[in-house]
Amino acid sequence: MRSWSRRRSACSDAAVPEPDSAAAPSAAPSGARIGAPVGVPTPRYTPPVRSIVVVPTYCEAENIAGLLRAIRAAAPATDVLVVDDDSPDGTGRIAEEVGAEVGGVRVLHRVRKEGLGAAYRHGFRVALDDGYDVVAQMDADLSHEPAVLPQLLDALVGGAEVAVGSRYVPGGSIPNWTRFRRGLSRWGNGYARWMLRLTVRDATSAFRAYRSEVLERIDIDGTRANGYLFQIETAYRLSAAGVRVQEVPITFVDRVAGQSKMAVVRTMVETELRVTWWGLSLRAPRLSSAFRRTPGGRYLADRVAPMPLPQGPGAGGRGRDPEH
Ligand SMILES: Nc1nc2c(ncn2[C@@H]2O[C@H](COP(=O)(O)OP(=O)(O)OP(=O)(O)O)[C@@H](O)[C@H]2O)c(=O)[nH]1
Ligand SMILES: [Mg+2]
Numbered sequence: 401m402r403s404w405s406r407r408r409s410a411c412s413d414a415a416v417p418e419p420d421s422a423a424a425p426s427a428a429p430s431g432a433r434i435g436a437p438v439g440v441p442t443p444r445y446t447p448p449v450r451s452i453v454v455v456p457t458y459c460e461a462e463n464i465a466g467l468l469r470a471i472r473a474a475a476p477a478t479d480v481l482v483v484d485d486d487s488p489d490g491t492g493r494i495a496e497e498v499g500a501e502v503g504g505v506r507v508l509h510r511v512r513k514e515g516l517g518a519a520y521r522h523g524f525r526v527a528l529d530d531g532y533d534v535v536a537q538m539d540a541d542l543s544h545e546p547a548v549l550p551q552l553l554d555a556l557v558g559g560a561e562v563a564v565g566s567r568y569v570p571g572g573s574i575p576n577w578t579r580f581r582r583g584l585s586r587w588g589n590g591y592a593r594w595m596l597r598l599t600v601r602d603a604t605s606a607f608r609a610y611r612s613e614v615l616e617r618i619d620i621d622g623t624r625a626n627g628y629l630f631q632i633e634t635a636y637r638l639s640a641a642g643v644r645v646q647e648v649p650i651t652f653v654d655r656v657a658g659q660s661k662m663a664v665v666r667t668m669v670e671t672e673l674r675v676t677w678w679g680l681s682l683r684a685p686r687l688s689s690a691f692r693r694t695p696g697g698r699y700l701a702d703r704v705a706p707m708p709l710p711q712g713p714g715a716g717g718r719g720r721d722p723e724h
Pocket of ligand 2: 539541
């Protein structure tokens with residue numbers, strides 16, 4: 401049986417404190433069972449599932465305590481890994497304190513702010529190396545309802561390989577957004593779906609649960625996008641690898657405390673430009689590399705770095721750009 405007190409080599413480059421052993425989470429069975437792979441007879445006994453949710457944080461001092469308590473209440477058998485980029489408001493320290501109180505929480509202290517993608521890659525790798533069967537992710541700003549976490553885990557038990565909390569399936573909603581922002585986001589998602597042939601309706605959702613082997617299969621360490629684009633890059637890899645995704649409707653609420661790290665319109669424009677660039681590279685590699693040699697293409701490349709193309713097993717050769 402594993403415990404947090406066992407240090408992992410993947411953590412060795414970060415200052416990860418040994419948590420109080422009294423606060424160590426038990427590896428007790430969650431009661432959940434992962435479904436057997438298709439075509440394999442269902443075993444009479446399936447081993448208990450160990451699950452963890454990775455929560456990236458930057459300046460979430462006002463949200464982190466409530467979030468950790470709510471996760472532990474909603475999904476007591478699920479551990480939490482907070483990945484903090486040395487938030488100057490003390491988020492990491494608060495997470496340690498509340499974690500010691502509620503148990504089952506580990507805090508990964510990173511040395512500087514490097515963006516969401518880097519934080520997720522680090523957190524996922526630590527969780528995978530720790531042998532978790534299921535690795536989930538969610539934002540720290542309470543936009544994602546912790547009570548939905550068990551539903552995502554249940555979807556995996558029901559046979560999905562990945563569960564995505566989705567605003568764009570029946571039952572999903574974004575009540576606080578203006579009609580304009582809702583329209584923009586829905587259009588952006590639809591466009592990315594079409595351009596990159598995604599099978600996920602809510603490709604930018606950061607509320608997900610993965611079976612661990614899927615993260616390995618899509619070569620999560622090989623992803624390169626940061627920020628908002630990270631979710632689209634992983635959605636692309638899931639689609640390209642033919643992973644079974646189930647979308648669970650969620651109500652996405654705006655943060656009420658703390659600062660957003662996203663400039664909405666700028667992020668949307670940059671994201672769509674990169675999606676366009678990437679989509680063209682996939683669909684028409686010769687045309688896109690010819691475009692890059694034109695003054696217009698060079699101008700754009702200087703300002704909006706092209707979205708990195710997936711490398712590795714999950715991305716499996718489908719329309720890979722010869723330039724990358
Ligand atoms: N570790 C780490 N976490 C980050 C970084 N940037 C954002 N986050 C966290 O990522 C999650 C999503 O960030 P938000 O600022 O809420 O961005 P958003 O959800 O896209 O936009 P809003 O909901 O409008 O604020 C939150 O938990 C943030 O604290 C970063 O550079 N490093
Ligand atoms: Mg948010």
